[in-house]
Every structure is written in C-alpha cells, then in structure tokens.
Amino acid sequence: MTTVLVIQAHPHTKNSLSVTVGKKFIDTYRKNHPNDKIIIRDLYANRGVPPLNDLTMEAWRKKKFQEELAPAEEKLLTDHETWLDEFMNADKYIxxxxMYNHFLPAELKQYLDLTAVAHRTFKYTAKGPVGLLKNKKVIHIQSSGSIYHQEGKWGIIKFAFKKLFHISSSQSCALMDLGSLYLVNMLKFYGINDIDSIYIEGADANPSQRENTLAAAQKMATQKAINF
Structure with a gap:
C-alpha cells in the first residue's frame, strides 16, 4: 500500500489559498487512488514540531554515552523518532x-531540521553526502502574495541582467523564492528527485484576480493529483 504524507505548514486561518488548493489536490488524489493511505501531519497542531533545543542536545549526548535520561528527555527523543519514522516510511509527500518573507514558515524549517538525520535520511561518504530516500516523489503547494515563478527561466534571466547592471526594478523572480529553493535542495539532499510544484501567486498584489488565481491553481491541482 502506498503511503502519502501531507506536511501542512500553515497556521489555522480561514480562506487560505494554499490549504484550499491542497485540499483539492488531496480530495482528487483520494478519489483516484482509493487504496492509498493518506496521513495529515499538521505542523501547527498540538505542541507543533518537536524542538531542537538545549534539552534535545543534552538528551542526545546522554543517549550517546548511555547515561540515564530524564522523563522529559525520553519523551522528546521518542517524539523525534516517531516523526522521523513517519517521514521515512512515506512513499509520497505533499x-x-x-511563503513568509521569501522563505518557509519557521515550523517547516524546523521540520526539515528534524528529518535531516545522518544514517537515516542521508549518509556521509568519501565523495560527499548521499541521500538515502529513494523512489519517492513530492509535490510542493505554496501561496505567495506576489508573483515569482510565472516567467520561469526567462524571468530569472531578466532579473539577473538587471542586477548585474544595477538597474532598479521591483520585479520578482524564482530566485527570490528562497523557501522553495531551500526545500528542493533539502529533498534532493535526502535523495528525492521527483519533485513537482503548484504556486498560487499574486492574490495580494492583484486582489481583483484572487478568484481567477485560485481557480487556475485548483484546476492544476486536479490535473496533477490524478497521476501523482
């Protein structure tokens, strides 16, 4: 049975474009793949992502040297292991x-920190790190107030040209979406190369086009979900 892990990194607000499009994708996927298992991991629910803090570091140190763990330390390491196993055991990820200030929400960054574990999702070799998660696939659904990806490579070329010659411009491009770049880089670091995306962009910059923007993204989600 194929397991699909949904990593939802969005606060619980109403009228979210990314959550709405994500739901359309999930509903369509479930309809076309009724035997697959879908797990929703809401990074904002309950206590959120298990932290990497002083308690975590001390617990790891104690575990390494086989020292007795305090109850809170044991609970934290158990939570880490549960979340990591869930991530590793999935076949597909949504x-x-x-987008928050050209990057990912802090909760999603923390989730990637939690899953970047040597000898589990990657390993070090004499030729550099090698990802251990093979034959998996990802789709990234992200909303942003401005437009970054619409012009593709041509937009990047224009952006780079203006920067090179110090031409003032308010134009955005994919290079300014640091969160998406980072997410893709981390997934490839884990060995996952089958990565697709749906960007819901410009609803804040062009509020009169919000419904059209949403409709186009939902149509794309329906199409992509069928063969995901």
Missing amino acids: FINP
Whole structure:
C-alpha cells in the first residue's frame, strides 16, 4: 500500500489559498487512488514540531554515552523518532505552506531540521553526502502574495541582467523564492528527485484576480493529483 504524507505548514486561518488548493489536490488524489493511505501531519497542531533545543542536545549526548535520561528527555527523543519514522516510511509527500518573507514558515524549517538525520535520511561518504530516500516523489503547494515563478527561466534571466547592471526594478523572480529553493535542495539532499510544484501567486498584489488565481491553481491541482 502506498503511503502519502501531507506536511501542512500553515497556521489555522480561514480562506487560505494554499490549504484550499491542497485540499483539492488531496480530495482528487483520494478519489483516484482509493487504496492509498493518506496521513495529515499538521505542523501547527498540538505542541507543533518537536524542538531542537538545549534539552534535545543534552538528551542526545546522554543517549550517546548511555547515561540515564530524564522523563522529559525520553519523551522528546521518542517524539523525534516517531516523526522521523513517519517521514521515512512515506512513499509520497505533499508539502503545503504559505511563503513568509521569501522563505518557509519557521515550523517547516524546523521540520526539515528534524528529518535531516545522518544514517537515516542521508549518509556521509568519501565523495560527499548521499541521500538515502529513494523512489519517492513530492509535490510542493505554496501561496505567495506576489508573483515569482510565472516567467520561469526567462524571468530569472531578466532579473539577473538587471542586477548585474544595477538597474532598479521591483520585479520578482524564482530566485527570490528562497523557501522553495531551500526545500528542493533539502529533498534532493535526502535523495528525492521527483519533485513537482503548484504556486498560487499574486492574490495580494492583484486582489481583483484572487478568484481567477485560485481557480487556475485548483484546476492544476486536479490535473496533477490524478497521476501523482
């Protein structure tokens, strides 16, 4: 049975474009793949992502040297292991998030920190790190107030040209979407190369086009979900 893990990194707000499009994708996928298992991991629910903090570091140190763990330390390491196993055991991933200041929400960054574990999702070799998660696939669904990806490579070329010659411009391009770049880089670091995306962009910059923007993204989600 194929397991699909939905990583929803969005606060619980109403009228979210990324969550709405994500739901359309999930509903369509479930309809076309009724035997697959879908797990929703809401990064904002309950206590959120298990932290990497002083308690975590001390617990790891104690575990390494086989020292007795305090109850809170044991609970934290158990939570880490549960979340990591869930991530590793999935076959497909759906990441859903808004863009925050050209990057990912902090909760999603923390989730990637939690899953970047040597000898589990990657390993070090004499030729550099090698990802251990093979034959998996991802779709990234992200909303942003401005437009970054619409012009593709041509937009990047224009952006780079203006920067090179110090031409003032308010134009955005994919290079400014640091969150998406980072997510893709981390997934490839884990060995996952089958990565697709749906960007819901410009609803804040062009509020009169919000419904059209949403409709286009939902149509794309329906099409992509069938063969995901």
